[in-house]
Amino acid sequence: MEDKLRMAILDMNEGRPNQGMRCIRDIAAMYSSAFDIDEFDVRSKNEVPGLEYDVYISSGGPGNPLEGNGIWDKAWYNLVGDLWEHNLVNPHEKKYMFFICHSFQMACNFFELGTLAPRKSTSFGIMPVHLTKFGENDPIFKMLPDPLYAVDSRDFQLIQPDLDVFRMHGAKILALEKIRTHVEYERAIMAVRFSDEFIGTQFHPEADPIGMKIHFEKSEVRENVIKNFGQEKYDTMMDHIDDPDKIELTHDTVLPLFIENAMNSIYEKNAVLV
Numbered sequence: 001m002e003d004k005l006r007m008a009i010l011d012m013n014e015g016r017p018n019q020g021m022r023c024i025r026d027i028a029a030m031y032s033s034a035f036d037i038d039e040f041d042v043r044s045k046n047e048v049p050g051l052e053y054d055v056y057i058s059s060g061g062p063g064n065p066l067e068g069n070g071i072w073d074k075a076w077y078n079l080v081g082d083l084w085e086h087n088l089v090n091p092h093e094k095k096y097m098f099f100i101c102h103s104f105q106m107a108c109n110f111f112e113l114g115t116l117a118p119r120k121s122t123s124f125g126i127m128p129v130h131l132t133k134f135g136e137n138d139p140i141f142k143m144l145p146d147p148l149y150a151v152d153s154r155d156f157q158l159i160q161p162d163l164d165v166f167r168m169h170g171a172k173i174l175a176l177e178k179i180r181t182h183v184e185y186e187r188a189i190m191a192v193r194f195s196d197e198f199i200g201t202q203f204h205p206e207a208d209p210i211g212m213k214i215h216f217e218k219s220e221v222r223e224n225v226i227k228n229f230g231q232e233k234y235d236t237m238m239d240h241i242d243d244p245d246k247i248e249l250t251h252d253t254v255l256p257l258f259i260e261n262a263m264n265s266i267y268e269k270n271a272v273l274v
Helices: 019-029 072-089 102-110 163-169 209-216 219-229 231-241 247-273
Strands: 005-011 035-041 055-058 096-100 115-131 148-159 172-177 189-193 198-201
Touching: 005 019, 005 247, 019 035, 019 209, 019 247, 055 072, 055 247, 072 102, 096 102, 096 247, 102 115, 102 148, 102 189, 102 198, 115 219, 115 231, 148 172, 148 189, 148 247, 209 219, 209 231, 209 247, 219 231
Parallel strands: 005 035, 005 055, 055 096, 096 198
Antiparallel strands: 115 148, 115 172, 172 189, 189 198
């Protein structure tokens, strides 16, 4: 039997309990026959993996993506840079990485793709996300409708892309936030393919309907959402959770396809080298 591939899950939640990590673990577990899976508590324990893994998934997390303690954030950026350099000089042994929300913001900051700025107000709920032409032709996103629906929870956003830097890296904008005709704010970038191996989303593709429903039906969570965002927002969100064509489809598509595409590419390259 072939040796298993290795997957690293980077927990960026600073020790706070959340649904995102449970969802990432559940999706990763679907591929446990192909992968040995290890988890790293990046922000609480300054744990960052080395280059020995094949696939990396870096989670969302709280706080300002431009701030760290000078230890974990430096180590995380070093990892991203080292993996990128590894891929440049090892065409037959690529490493794959997915960045979610907070990690996506940090990655965009690392590659200097645009302006990372605080939002005027928190974006929260199940939102439509619109594909660009690149998104419509992307190996993962072309499998989703336009707009797709995704869980959005953020106080920061990537805007004002530096298209020269995008071209220099070969990066592509795959998706933008919902069209808002009643405000003049620039639409945030919601997904980027940094390279064939690196991809990230501003939203939470890992979110599953069952976990979301249990979480938002808790009385304290429900009251908090209604207090901050209103009853209508809460009711709309709960309706979207029950719709199989919304976050369930996104959950079943984005991360699973990322893992499967990475796995297939690695196996194909290995077969060529044999």
